[in-house]
Amino acid sequence: MTKNKIISYKQTKLNASNIKYNDYMRTLLAELDRLGLISDTQLKKIRSDIMDTLLEIIRWWTDDESTSVMTDTANDLMMNLLFTVDAYLIGVGNTEHAVETMLETPVINLYYEGLQRLKLYVCEATGLLVRVKRTRLNIPNIYYNETIDSFIDLLKKYDMKFGSHHVPGDIDYPLAVQSKSLRGIHALRGYLMNLASENGFCRQYESEEIAKLYALFCDKRKYPYSEPRVNIFSLVFVNALFNEYLRKEPGTLMITEDECEVIESLLESVTDDERRTILGGIASKMIGGNPQYNVKTATKIMPEILNAIKNNTLKNYLICIK
Amino acid sequence: MHTLININDFYALQSSKNEELASEVMVLNDISVEYGLTLTKYQAAELVDTRNNALRESNRLETELGAVKKIIERFCSSSYLSKDNYGETLNELLELFYHYKTELRDRISDIELIDIMYDLFESKFHGSIDLMEDGIFQLSNKLNNELYTEDSSDDVEQDMSNDDDNYIWDDYNDEE
Numbered sequence A: 001m002t003k004n005k006i007i008s009y010k011q012t013k014l015n016a017s018n019i020k021y022n023d024y025m026r027t028l029l030a031e032l033d034r035l036g037l038i039s040d041t042q043l044k045k046i047r048s049d050i051m052d053t054l055l056e057i058i059r060w061w062t063d064d065e066s067t068s069v070m071t072d073t074a075n076d077l078m079m080n081l082l083f084t085v086d087a088y089l090i091g092v093g094n095t096e097h098a099v100e101t102m103l104e105t106p107v108i109n110l111y112y113e114g115l116q117r118l119k120l121y122v123c124e125a126t127g128l129l130v131r132v133k134r135t136r137l138n139i140p141n142i143y144y145n146e147t148i149d150s151f152i153d154l155l156k157k158y159d160m161k162f163g164s165h166h167v168p169g170d171i172d173y174p175l176a177v178q179s180k181s182l183r184g185i186h187a188l189r190g191y192l193m194n195l196a197s198e199n200g201f202c203r204q205y206e207s208e209e210i211a212k213l214y215a216l217f218c219d220k221r222k223y224p225y226s227e228p229r230v231n232i233f234s235l236v237f238v239n240a241l242f243n244e245y246l247r248k249e250p251g252t253l254m255i256t257e258d259e260c261e262v263i264e265s266l267l268e269s270v271t272d273d274e275r276r277t278i279l280g281g282i283a284s285k286m287i288g289g290n291p292q293y294n295v296k297t298a299t300k301i302m303p304e305i306l307n308a309i310k311n312n313t314l315k316n317y318l319i320c321i322k
Numbered sequence B: 001m002h003t004l005i006n007i008n009d010f011y012a013l014q015s016s017k018n019e020e021l022a023s024e025v026m027v028l029n030d031i032s033v034e035y036g037l038t039l040t041k042y043q044a045a046e047l048v049d050t051r052n053n054a055l056r057e058s059n060r061l062e063t064e065l066g067a068v069k070k071i072i073e074r075f076c077s078s079s080y081l082s083k084d085n086y087g088e089t090l091n092e093l094l095e096l097f098y099h100y101k102t103e104l105r106d107r108i109s110d111i112e113l114i115d116i117m118y119d120l121f122e123s124k125f126h127g128s129i130d131l132m133e134d135g136i137f138q139l140s141n142k143l144n145n146e147l148y149t150e151d152s153s154d155d156v157e158q159d160m161s162n163d164d165d166n167y168i169w170d171d172y173n174d175e176e
Helices: A003-011 A021-034 A040-062 A071-091 A095-104 A107-134 A142-157 A184-202 A207-221 A232-245 A257-268 A272-285 A291-310 B008-015 B018-027 B029-035 B041-057 B066-075 B086-103 B110-124 B129-152 B156-160 B164-175
Strands: A068-070 B060-062
Touching: A021 A040, A021 A071, A021 A095, A040 A068, A040 A071, A040 A095, A040 A107, A040 B008, A068 A071, A068 B086, A071 A095, A071 A107, A071 A184, A071 B060, A107 A142, A107 A184, A142 A184, A184 A232, A184 A291, A207 A232, A232 A257, A232 A272, A232 A291, A257 A291, A272 A291, B008 B018, B008 B041, B018 B029, B018 B041, B029 B066, B041 B060, B041 B066, B041 B086, B060 B086, B066 B086, B066 B110, B086 B110, B086 B129, B110 B129
Parallel strands: none
Antiparallel strands: A068 B060
16 A cells, blocks of 8 residues: 555545444445545455455365355355454454555455454453353343353354354343344354343342342243243343332332332323433443443333333333232 | 455456466366377367356356366266367366256265266266266255255254265165
8 A cells, every 4th residue: 555545545534434343344445445545456456365365265164175165155254254354453443554454464364363353252252251150140040041051152163264253053041232233253242241241230239139029020920930031130120220210228129019109100290201311311320230231221121111101001011019 | 245345256356367277277188188188278268168157157166276177187088088079078077067066065075076977977878978967967866855854854963974975875876
């Protein structure tokens, strides 16, 4: 890359909304191309370089048993290659640095660097799993416990060489906020980060208090204690939110039916927007876990809460005692 | 897939290398000349075209000139090939090869498939490409059905531990 080009792209603002982290290299190249900041020769070289690297990966994949593969396989290996390169480019710091690195480094080297980065992410995910296990809630939910117990198998099965963009299996336990756009190790790491945050939030309450809340939920809906495919953090969070609203003693999760009526009458006279502001404000100040994740959770469940208040069904929505 | 980089780049890249590939084919004359068989430059270029088209039609992508090389190496000793039919037969064999690699969903290696093709061509159908094609078609159906049944069974792991190599040859020998 010439110095002039570097200066010109630094002076020209790349449109961040055109650059997608889940398809980083290609969207970055497209943005440079759109702004005329990459020459045809440079683009052609990168495309040819990508194809050469893909051919090398196909050779490894076929293990010299075959010199050709089906296009679907080649496409999948291409996605694998781009995912791995993206893992490196995203990690170099910022977009400017990523552009320089992408234009100055052979794709095969970007791929090798990406593999190193993926290894680090797997290590990091293993560390997160340890944290999740250490903060595991004492709840007999089969989805929750089996997901935690079998997560190590997902990390072991994760194929960074040929399937880095895939998650090698299903994750049964639902989180309060699910990320659908993450793939590969990012999805695994993201899941564990959020589960660690959920556990972290719940752990500020007494284990017995959470167990009691969970048992009440199961009893109310006639579920066997092991079976509901429900996010435990959401149950805890929403009760905690209304306890905060009532300014009850910290650490309290239980809400009585009478208190539910008080909440409904207090929030009856205000509009949905005001309810959203009041409850959202409380959620943003809640401590424990990851505050950003707590806010996301509140935003996600807010329509259900507003609906319950509007229809006077908060008693059914929250887990209440008589 | 984003249009800037996609798998079609590969085909474009391949087309730009046609001359280079044709030269590589010409080098293979060094092997076949021992049997009195050689390709002209025109025939070599034609074989490269056939390869590129067959790859596209069979939804395949190839890393090198592997199949052409392996087919020439295996078939040049055939008693049914002569100067007159060498070029044309290679084109037909190549088309069949890629077609059945995809039909068999890459479950057998290049060499295994070429060995089956050679044996059918040489021993069973005496140099008839048409008959050989019928033979591979039947074998491929049988193999796919059996593998499908295995995949669907409860005991997949045990079934898949069969040696595919022997498996294919057992089928072939049964038919004989």
